Amino acid sequence: MKKEELTITPEKVAEIVAQASYDLWKDEEFRKMVNFETLSQTEQDRIFNELEVTLLGLVFLQAEQQPLLLDTQKKVIDAF
Secondary structure (H helix, E strand, O other), X not given: OOHHHHOXXXXXXXXXXXXXXXXXXXXXXXXXXXXXXHOOHHHHHHHHHHHHHHHHHHHHHHHHHHHHHHHHHHHHHHHO
């Protein structure tokens, strides 16, 4: 694996989020839960957009917490 493939870029994050959102949006179980077939095209599109925005928000929140988690992990290891 090349080093560039391991680098996380904003473009890669956006691509992963878009794919994950699309996968959920196409999931049969998800569509049953939201009665997808009865929704208008506008509402279906809105759901997809909401999935993307929600997942991006979760990614950003996790990225913000990463330094704190690493610091906590180091403190726990040092305590032993």
